[in-house]
Amino acid sequence: MxxxxxxxxxxxxxxxxxxxxxxxxxxxxxxxxxxxxxxxxxxxxxxxxxxxxxxxxxxxxxxxxxxxxxxxxxxxxxxxxxxxxxxxxxxxxxxxxxxxxxxxxxxxxxxxxxxxxxxxxxxxxxxxxxxxxxxxxxxxxxxxxxxxxxxxxxxxxxxxxxxxxxxxxxxxxxxxxxxxxxxxxxxxxxxxxxxxxxxxxxxxxxxxxxxxxxxxxxxxxxxxxxxxPPVQRLTPGRALQGLPLKRSPVAHKYTVGQLLIIAGSRQYVGAALLAGHGAVASGVGMVTLVVPESIRSLVVAQLPGALVMGAEETEGGAIATLPPDLSLDRYNAVACGPGLAQVDWLPQVLATTAPLLLDADGLNGITARQLKNRPGITVITPHPGEFRRLFPDLTGGHDGALGAAQATGAIVVLKGSKVAVAVGEHLWLNPDSTPALARGGSGDVLTGLMGGLMAQAAAQQNSEGLEPMTTAVTDAVLGAVWWHAQAGLYGHQRRTVLGVDPLELARCLDPALADYLAG
Missing domain, CATH: 3.40.50.10260 (YjeF N-terminal domain)
Structure with a gap:
């Protein structure tokens, strides 16, 4: 030992x-x-x-x-x-x-x-x-x-x-x-x-x-x-297991993960952009974003490496229906929620067999019972208020996260100054954070980063089958939580606690990881 x-x-x-x-x-x-x-x-x-x-x-x-x-x-x-x-x-x-x-x-x-x-x-x-x-x-x-x-x-x-x-x-x-x-x-x-x-x-x-x-x-x-031990402190060594730092010399964009992000509305364009930036920083092979048609050109201009699909929208500028030619199951992972506003097509997303990450409005439009009946692996990333709405009978905190994971079968990422990740009967607690992350949009970056790592983990598991999919996705989630915090700390050290806006946070992801590995 x-x-x-x-x-x-x-x-x-x-x-x-x-x-x-x-x-x-x-x-x-x-x-x-x-x-x-x-x-x-x-x-x-x-x-x-x-x-x-x-x-x-x-x-x-x-x-x-x-x-x-x-x-x-x-x-x-x-x-x-x-x-x-x-x-x-x-x-x-x-x-x-x-x-x-x-x-x-x-x-x-x-x-x-x-x-x-x-x-x-x-x-x-x-x-x-x-x-x-x-x-x-x-x-x-x-x-x-x-x-x-x-x-x-x-x-x-x-x-x-x-x-x-x-x-x-x-x-x-x-x-x-x-x-x-x-x-x-x-x-x-x-x-x-x-x-x-x-x-x-x-x-x-x-x-x-x-x-x-x-x-x-x-x-x-x-x-x-x-x-x-059922409750563990998330260490860098454990977190790095979830980062795809080694690639085959013959890898190409279709072998290192395809991520679908469904996000944004006319009012919350930034949420879709920030999730996209987080995903790009993850190293995932292909990022596809579904956004309302009216903001499609703006998103393309900011994320030229992504495939951006415009969707029919409501009068208020939210996605009214998903594109008819969209096949959710063809992606290695799906991330849904940042900036969506209220929509009524979430059951269609819940039906996918791909690993699914739900955040923000992706959580506000569902119930805990729907999570339990999902056919694929589910990851949810609620802040305490969203957690209370989804699980009114649970106490919140560490015990609540464990209770929610056991009740629904989902991987629960409970956000806060100390992020807790509950998987079945096991709980990981991330000791690293900074109040520099207390900014609107920081969670959107995490959604994109986590979705990108999930897609890469699922792609590798599908090709190699070395470990259960749940294990691969759990590793990706832990890696994302740790990496996101390290980027916040990296930005804090260089720009003060006031200087880590969410776009800067996304930009800090890769240099923060490189700095840690070099050290």
């Missing part, structure tokens, strides 16, 4: 407790684990922050506080100026032991936040750091009273915070804020990724997130989660 596989695993609080119990039952002492974890955190600290930084250590009553105390001890022994804030009268025995030893070393111990803040010199926040060890994973009660007030004051202090495992006050599974929570600049997640690290609710509190691996045996992980 490669240690890189650890990067894929996401756990709930209960699952992490089970895995740690297996360690302890096998004879690995709790005290030894605390020393090992704290040693890894100390190593991380020594590599990043020099001894000129004053360190304030926030200590809770549990083993998260014990971890913090061991780190405090080691930093003190390495010459850092360390002060401890420990407001709790009682703590777990091991934590109490470490606290007693820290006192014996002469490390200052403060009972109030004001005392610690004064010792750090709040006026010079750049020369101070806080290590948050108040509460770790498994917290399920809101922070209230004095500790809640203190957390708010810590957040107001502007002193950078490094949180152990999770910022204090964050629910391990949902990422919800329990009353109030530390706003960390860095979170050092211990052992395995906690689900909160990939939940939208927790993002404003996590800062930069890093995994501190402490060598959990893979057998223990499999014993609790199964093989493969």
């Amino acid at each position: 490669s240690r890189s596989m650890i990067q894929t695993v996401c756990v709930t609080a209960a699952q992490m407790q089970e895995i740690e119990t297996l360690l302890f039952d096998a004879g690995f002492p709790v005290a030894a684990l605390m020393e090992k974890v704290a040693g890894r955190i100390g190593d991380y600290w020594l590599q990043r922050w020099d001894r000129s930084q004053q360190v304030g250590v926030l200590v809770g009553p549990g083993h998260n506080g014990g971890d913090a105390l061991v780190v405090a001890r080691e930093l003190h022994l390495h010459g850092y100026d360390v002060g401890i804030y420990g407001p709790f009268e009682r703590s777990k025995p091991l934590t109490a032991d470490h606290g007693r030893y820290c006192r014996s070393l002469g490390i200052p111990w403060y009972r109030t936040w004001d005392e610690l803040a004064s010792s750090l010199g709040q006026a010079n926040c750049q020369n101070s750091l806080l290590l948050d060890g108040l509460f770790g994973f498994g917290l399920d009660r809101p922070l209230v009273g004095d500790i809640a007030t203190t957390v708010e004051r810590i957040n107001q202090s502007k002193i950078p915070v490094v949180s152990i495992d999770l910022p204090s006050g964050i629910h391990t599974d949902s990422g919800a804020v329990l009353g109030t929570a530390i706003r960390a600049d860095t979170t050092l997640c211990l052992g395995l990724w906690k689900r909160a690290c990939l939940q939208e609710a927790a993002q404003p509190y996590l800062g930069q997130v890093n995994l501190i691996d402490f060598d959990i045996p893979w057998a223990n992980i499999v014993a609790v989660l199964g093989q493969p």
Whole structure:
């Protein structure tokens, strides 16, 4: 087992407790684990922050506080100026032991936040750091009273915070804020990724997130989660499996995928164009767009490499009927929805046996029952509002995406700041994103990119038959989600968070991938 596989695993609080119990039952002492974890955190600290930084250590009553105390001890022994804030009268025995030893070393111990803040010199926040060890994973009660007030004051202090495992006050599974929570600049997640690290609710509190691996045996992980684990973090290695980076030297445009996009209306011309640009960037062999006749010439001018078919349209400029000579099943994949407006011919699209991607108005005109009865593979890409309309009885979020995938048989791509992809009983969570993607049209680019990769995957599967079609399409979907996020990050780095308009996003797709592969 490669240690890189650890990067894929996401756990709930209960699952992490089970895995740690297996360690302890096998004879690995709790005290030894605390020393090992704290040693890894100390190593991380020594590599990043020099001894000129004053360190304030926030200590809770549990083993998260014990971890913090061991780190405090080691930093003190390495010459850092360390002060401890420990407001709790009682703590777990091991934590109490470490606290007693820290006192014996002469490390200052403060009972109030004001005392610690004064010792750090709040006026010079750049020369101070806080290590948050108040509460770790498994917290399920809101922070209230004095500790809640203190957390708010810590957040107001502007002193950078490094949180152990999770910022204090964050629910391990949902990422919800329990009353109030530390706003960390860095979170050092211990052992395995906690689900909160990939939940939208927790993002404003996590800062930069890093995994501190402490060598959990893979057998223990499999014993609790199964093989493969049902919930996984989408890594670049996994995502790249879905990108057709190797081609036959005798490939031609009809062997590397034919994609049909049905999109656009007189009001939403841009949606069709952006989907087309995303598809072209995917490398698919042939892109065919069906758009209202009145915008056909405009689309041809912007996408000269695509075949553009004009369709009869309504008075409002939407597609009234699909072209009579259009054979949906001849394409390797079909993408339908961006900018369509309301149409009544969607059952005709649902009847195709080709892999079908539905987005935007392609979702607004159907029901969950229709998805279940589809003859081919279906991919849906709803944002939370569209998801609620399609699945009013589901809760949304990660569990809702899984429920929708199981109820319909579709691959569900739930969009948001952290995209979740549900396939059957399995869930992939993409850790990479940027608020630069919070622009109208970003999703249209994703539709085209994903459709293009699906068409290429289906074409390869049809010619080689090396894996089931569902597996090939799933790989393409995961690859598209990751690639789309990388393009957003690439554009963000070069043009700021404000500069990644959807056309720029499409233009960034290929250089972003090339940059990643070169690096």
